[in-house]
Amino acid sequence: MEKVKNKLGEIEYSDENVITFEEPIPGFEEFKKFIFVKLEREEELFQMIYFLISVDQPEIFFPILPIKLIVENYPNVEEYEPFGIVKLSSKISQITINLKSPVYINFTTNKAKQKILDEFDYPIEYQLFVEEK
């Protein structure tokens, strides 16, 4: 088991948690290896949020959410699961998810690709939560 430390705390991981990007994240092209983790959190709200933590620079990390929870028939890539990068905020209504450029992850090969779906009309920023009435 290896360990990294960042603002999320101390995270233990092994090779099977490491995802390699074949098509990198825009703006973060030099960072190819990320640890895929779920943090144990009590808040129901964040139950489905995972994190991608850079192996080389663990202070770089992104929250991601399985897009199928938001869009049922999202464009599919065989063997890959689509995830949306989430931009957090101190106000829940301002938390957004990127549906335009998903991160597709293959959990068998542990490879990932970031794709920009310009041919579809999905927004770059989509409000993730709404009030429960």
Add this chain to the structure above:
Amino acid sequence: MLVLTRKEGEKIVIGNDIVITILSTNENSAKIGIQAPNNISIYRYEIYEKIKTFIKEASSNSELIFDTDKTDKVKLNKLNR
């Protein structure tokens, strides 16, 4: 930057597999057709810049996982198309 002038219907080839066709033009815009292998990504320039900005902000905001005011009753905002 290589600069070429093409008329409607004319094409440009890049490498061995990419063909760009000027489908139609008017005063303000050009309709451009692009044939390329599936492994080549094609998208509008400004979209890429906006996405890069979003992702950088997402990275900076990621530590807010601890600071979000979670008092409201909310649910996931499903998108139905």
